[in-house]
Amino acid sequence: DTEVTQTPKHLVMGMTNKKSLKCEQHMGHRAMYWYKQKAKKPPELMFVYSYEKLSINESVPSRFSPECPNSSLLNLHLHALQPEDSALYLCASSHQAKEHGYTFGSGTRLTVV
Amino acid sequence: DAKTTQPPSMDCAEGRAANLPCNHSTISGNEYVYWYRQIHSQGPQYIIHGLKNNETNEMASLIITEDRKSSTLILPHATLRDTAVYYCIVRASYGNNRLAFGKGNQVVVIP
Numbered sequence: 001d002t003e004v005t006q007t008p009k010h011l012v013m014g015m016t017n018k019k020s021l022k023c024e025q026h027m028g029h030r031a032m033y034w035y036k037q038k039a040k041k042p043p044e045l046m047f048v049y050s051y052e053k054l055s056i057n058e059s060v061p062s063r064f065s066p067e068c069p070n071s072s073l074l075n076l077h078l079h080a081l082q083p084e085d086s087a088l089y090l091c092a093s094s095h096q097a098k099e100h101g102y103t104f105g106s107g108t109r110l111t112v113v
Numbered sequence: 114d115a116k117t118t119q120p121p122s123m124d125c126a127e128g129r130a131a132n133l134p135c136n137h138s139t140i141s142g143n144e145y146v147y148w149y150r151q152i153h154s155q156g157p158q159y160i161i162h163g164l165k166n167n168e169t170n171e172m173a174s175l176i177i178t179e180d181r182k183s184s185t186l187i188l189p190h191a192t193l194r195d196t197a198v199y200y201c202i203v204r205a206s207y208g209n210n211r212l213a214f215g216k217g218n219q220v221v222v223i224p
Contacts, residue, residue, distance in 0.1 A: 004156075043151075043214050045212070088154075101149075104157045
């Protein structure tokens with residue numbers, strides 16, 4: 001298995017809703033990442049997990065809450081989002097060794113109404 | 114991490130080699146050069162990376178100048194499916210595990 005699987009592919013949520021994005025990989029990667037991508041912009045790093053521990057939080061608002069239950073799963077819990085949070089949310093994973101490339105999922109297209 | 118400079122866009126002819134330039138004049142000795150691409154509405158895809166030597170894989174070749182201040186990604190026979198935004202990224206082999214994307218180069222392969 002050489003894929004990163006993200007669910008759901010599309011999500012529409014209201015500003016008062018609570019939802020979760022899920023990401024799964026079975027490549028034995030011990031580093032996992034969340035990126036946010038607005039239209040016509042490059043992906044922006046949000047969080048980095050290393051060996052199931054949060055190692056980087058790029059000053060992301062607390063309405064985004066990441067969770068890494070085990071080495072294969074990464075969640076992003078969403079609560080009280082704003083319309084400007086609408087974006088493509090990408091998950092990626094990699095080996096811990098820095099010289100390896102990242103494997104990205106296809107993303108979750110989130111719309112906040 | 115050092116910054117990179119790429120043209121914002123370029124066109125390439127189908128069936129011809131596509132040469133994508135990248136300048137990284139402030140690269141330091143332990144920083145790798147990575148190339149990713151992102152086809153519309155998909156996640157980024159890793160293409161190739163290198164440190165000092167030229168590299169080749171089934172997707173592309175990476176040519177790094179001797180002073181390491183610039184590199185060229187070569188797609189040997191461009192197809193319409195190679196139309197994508199191509200990102201050149203330099204990243205340290207030590208320190209924090211952060212891969213930062215610049216603006217990229219929108220490459221359009223023309224029939």
